[in-house]
Amino acid sequence: MSAAGGAAAGGDTGGVAAGGVGPAAAPCVTLRDLGHAYVPGDFLFRHLDATLTAGRIHALIGPSGSGKSTLLAILAGWLTPSEGAVERRGVAVMNWVPQLPLGVARRSVLDHVALPMLVRGVPRAVADAEARRILGTFGLSDVEDHDYGSLSGGEAQRLMLARAAATRCDLLLVDEPTASLDRSSARTVIAHIRGLASGGCVVVVATHDLELRDACDDVVDLAEAQDETRDETPREGTAS
Amino acid sequence: MSRHRDASWRWPAVEAWRDLRGGVGNPALWAVVLAAILVLCGGADAIAVRQLADTAWTYRESGGDVLTVSAPRGIRGRDCAALTSIPGVDGAVAMRGADVVTPVALPDAPYMAYEVTDGVRDVVDVDGRDGFVIAAKVGEQLGVGVGDDLVTADGARHTVTGTFDWPGDGRLPQYATAVFLSVPVSEMDAMFDSCWVCAWPMTSAVRDALYATVSESASGGGGIAGLGAPVPTPSRLNPLLPGNPPDAASYRGRITRFAVVPALLLAAMAGAGSVLQRRVELAMLRQFGASRPQVAEKMLAVALGWSLPAALGVLGVLAAVLAPAARSVPDALALCADGPLRVVAAGLAGAYLGVVAASCAMSPRALPRLVRMR
Numbered sequence: 001m002s003a004a005g006g007a008a009a010g011g012d013t014g015g016v017a018a019g020g021v022g023p024a025a026a027p028c029v030t031l032r033d034l035g036h037a038y039v040p041g042d043f044l045f046r047h048l049d050a051t052l053t054a055g056r057i058h059a060l061i062g063p064s065g066s067g068k069s070t071l072l073a074i075l076a077g078w079l080t081p082s083e084g085a086v087e088r089r090g091v092a093v094m095n096w097v098p099q100l101p102l103g104v105a106r107r108s109v110l111d112h113v114a115l116p117m118l119v120r121g122v123p124r125a126v127a128d129a130e131a132r133r134i135l136g137t138f139g140l141s142d143v144e145d146h147d148y149g150s151l152s153g154g155e156a157q158r159l160m161l162a163r164a165a166a167t168r169c170d171l172l173l174v175d176e177p178t179a180s181l182d183r184s185s186a187r188t189v190i191a192h193i194r195g196l197a198s199g200g201c202v203v204v205v206a207t208h209d210l211e212l213r214d215a216c217d218d219v220v221d222l223a224e225a226q227d228e229t230r231d232e233t234p235r236e237g238t239a240s
Numbered sequence: 241m242s243r244h245r246d247a248s249w250r251w252p253a254v255e256a257w258r259d260l261r262g263g264v265g266n267p268a269l270w271a272v273v274l275a276a277i278l279v280l281c282g283g284a285d286a287i288a289v290r291q292l293a294d295t296a297w298t299y300r301e302s303g304g305d306v307l308t309v310s311a312p313r314g315i316r317g318r319d320c321a322a323l324t325s326i327p328g329v330d331g332a333v334a335m336r337g338a339d340v341v342t343p344v345a346l347p348d349a350p351y352m353a354y355e356v357t358d359g360v361r362d363v364v365d366v367d368g369r370d371g372f373v374i375a376a377k378v379g380e381q382l383g384v385g386v387g388d389d390l391v392t393a394d395g396a397r398h399t400v401t402g403t404f405d406w407p408g409d410g411r412l413p414q415y416a417t418a419v420f421l422s423v424p425v426s427e428m429d430a431m432f433d434s435c436w437v438c439a440w441p442m443t444s445a446v447r448d449a450l451y452a453t454v455s456e457s458a459s460g461g462g463g464i465a466g467l468g469a470p471v472p473t474p475s476r477l478n479p480l481l482p483g484n485p486p487d488a489a490s491y492r493g494r495i496t497r498f499a500v501v502p503a504l505l506l507a508a509m510a511g512a513g514s515v516l517q518r519r520v521e522l523a524m525l526r527q528f529g530a531s532r533p534q535v536a537e538k539m540l541a542v543a544l545g546w547s548l549p550a551a552l553g554v555l556g557v558l559a560a561v562l563a564p565a566a567r568s569v570p571d572a573l574a575l576c577a578d579g580p581l582r583v584v585a586a587g588l589a590g591a592y593l594g595v596v597a598a599s600c601a602m603s604p605r606a607l608p609r610l611v612r613m614r
Contacts, residue, residue: 069608078605096527096604098611104521106262116528118251147262167528 025090026054027170027202029075034084035225036070044070045225046083052204052218054090054170057197059213060206062222068206071222072096072173075204088171091202095169099176101156105149109140109159112148116167131166138162138192154185161192165199172196174205178212190215252534256541267546270514274507274591275550281503282554282583285496286561289579292494293565296486300440303411304485305330306363306477307442310434311454314472317357318428319453320435324359326449329439331362334432334453341419342393343382351378353419357428360420361402363438368402373420376405381417410480431455436477441487450474503583504590511594514546515539519602520610527604536599543595551584558583 028051035046044067052058052075060068073079074086076096103112113131118124135144138158143151151159157177164172174193178186190212197203197217207213260267299305309315315334323332334357340350351374358370366373368386379400384390390398406416423430435453439446454472515522522535530538558580559572566572 073608076604078608093529094527096607098607100611102520102524102611104259104264106264107258111258115255115525118255119525119528119530119534121251124251124254 026200027090028053028088029091029171029202029204030087030089032085032087034071034074034081034086036067036074036079036082038070043082045222048084048220048222048225050218050220052202054200054202055197056217057193057203057205057215058218058220059216060204060220060222061208061213062225066222066225068222069175071220072175072204072206075171075173091170093167093169094171094173095164095167097160097164097172097174097177099179101153101160103148103151103156103159106147108145108147109135109151110144112159113162113166116163134162134165137165137195139188152185154181154188157181157185157189158192161189161196165196170201172201172203174203176207176209177205178207178209183211186211252530252538253541256538256545259538259542260545265514265518265542267542270510270543271546271550273510273513274547274587275554277506277510278503278551278554278584278587279557281499281506281587282558282580283561285494285499285579285583286558288494288496289491289575290562290565292486292491293575297565297567299481299485302407302409302481303478304476304481305440305442306436306438307447307450307474308434308436308477309450309454309472309474311472312433313431314455314457315432315435315453316455317423317430317432320432320437321357321359321428323435323437323446323449323453324362326439326446328441328443329437329446331359332435332437333357333360333363335420335434335436336432338421341390344391344393345382347393349381351375351417351419352414353421355423355427355432356420357432358422358425360422363436364404364420366402366404368400370420370422371401372398372422373402373404374400375415375417375419376403377417378419379403409478411478442485447474500582500586504586504593507587507590508594508597511543511547511591512598513594514543515595515598515602519606522599522602523604523607523610526602527607532600532602535602536596539595539599540592543591547588547591551588555580555584 030052031048031050034048035043037043044065045062048071050058060071062068070079074081076094077086077088110128110131113134114124114127117127117130122130132141132144135141138161140155140158140162143155148156148159161174161177164174177189177193181189186209193203193205193212194215205212205216213219259265313336317334320332320334323329335354338353338355341353342350356370360366360373361368361370364373372390374384374390379385382390384400386400386403388400390400392398404420406418408416435450437446437450451472451474518539522539525535525538526532555576559576562575562579563572566575
């Protein structure tokens with residue numbers, strides 16, 4: 001009934017990687033008859049079934065208030081669903097990228113990307129070198145020594161994704177990454193998300209952005225799950 | 241990339257240093273907040289101690305540290321002088337009336353004279369030495385000072401060996417124009433009229449010992465009610481002073497002694513506040529895999545950076561407030577150790593407790609809610 005998963009998957013320590021080598025199985029998250037209600041009987045969504053696999057971007061769509069952020073919190077392991085279960089296989093490290101970029105204004109871009117590696121015990125010099133490589137991939141090499149507070153919205157969002165890449169996560173949850181970006185920046189972010197997925201992690205993106213939705217491999221539509229709640233007919237969530 | 245666990249223990253402290261260097265989390269602000277708390281709490285106590293010390297010193301300066309007992313020819317000189325062996329006694333002198341001193345310059349204005357045992361300079365704060373000691377007013381009237389000769393009407397020439405001030409602050413007025421004549425050692429076993437003892441604090445032991453200098457015959461003269469001389473009892477040199485001077489009990493009983501409690505509590509709130517203002521960042525750090533102890537270690541290191549300078553600054557300020565109350569370096573160190581140091585230590589402990597408690601409460605589960613609040 002409750003969300004099951006691998007060690008430390010979405011748990012209190014979130015992004016702790018287990019050991020020096022990634023999990024043997026490709027990451028995969030399965031939702032079985034999932035439903036959640038903050039108020040008993042008043043379900044945000046219900047009877048949600050989906051399989052989220054590595055290497056693919058899964059879009060989470062639905063009207064405002066349909067429970068996208070709630071579902072992300074359930075996938076992260078921070079919230080126990082009212083019904084159903086979440087099964088995680090091969091997910092040792094989870095990373096959540098919020099809608100608003102969260103950085104430390106007076107720390108450098110390089111420091112932000114190096115931090116997850118430092119927490120894992122990587123020596124500073126090694127972490128900095130890898131961080132520079134990642135920043136290059138995300139087109140942020142020119143600002144690596146700039147303070148976070150000086151970045152534009154698009155740069156900050158790319159930095160959050162770059163930091164997610166540094167965590168070497170198996171499950172990446174991204175909440176509205178293009179919400180406050182112009183189209184050009186949004187397309188850049190979409191491309192980077194594609195790059196992260198191709199790195200072998202499960203990517204789930206909650207979004208209202210039609211272009212981002214169309215760029216995703218699968219769509220989980222919570223509006224349909226809400227409809228299911230009203231007529232009580234169980235139906236598998238769209239995941240193809 | 242391989243994992244390097246041996247480097248994992250260093251990152252909290254290094255990150256803390258980088259935060260402090262960059263001003264992350266407003267360390268200067270929290271230093272000021274902590275300093276304000278410590279100055280408020282420690283300052284209140286320092287001022288209270290200063291007032292007690294100043295009051296005590298004024299009391300002493302007004303003759304509050306001198307007790308006398310009178311019994312005409314009822315006090316043996318040697319017994320009175322022996323009071324100096326009691327801890328806390330600065331001086332003791334036996335005194336008896338002598339023939340007046342009539343200066344040849346003012347034959348119509350003789351001065352009261354008293355024969356005293358050695359040590360009057362330790363009781364009356366003489367500028368000079370025992371021998372022929374005159375009140376400062378006498379010196380002013382006759383135009384003589386220490387080292388000068390005073391010729392009396394009988395032709396004798398006396399070298400003034402010392403002078404003493406006698407402020408009109410309430411102390412017994414008859415000594416304002418007195419002359420103290422030291423008697424030779426051979427007179428120590430003679431009987432005197434009064435015994436004066438200078439001690440601080442004036443304990444009951446000193447008071448009892450002073451009373452014991454009165455011979456039995458002199459102390460038992462008032463046995464029958466309404467008949468005979470009154471029983472001699474110790475009395476203050478300055479009868480206008482209040483009966484209970486500031487003492488160790490006043491010091492220990494001061495209400496500001498408990499300033500350590502608000503210092504600890506308020507500093508704990510400040511320490512927690514310094515962490516909570518960074519809760520989103522720290523929740524994200526937890527998401528990256530940092531453990532609660534690691535987060536606490538980092539924030540504790542940051543707190544050390546802003547709290548220690550604040551504490552040192554406050555100690556300096558409070559020491560400056562207390563310094564005039566101290567009469568010696570050991571005095572000053574004792575005052576600082578018992579007052580400001582306790583408050584500052586309590587404040588630092590509180591700040592660190594607040595930092596650790598708030599740091600351990602950081603959880604990545606709170607991220608969605610924290611982000612919504614922003």
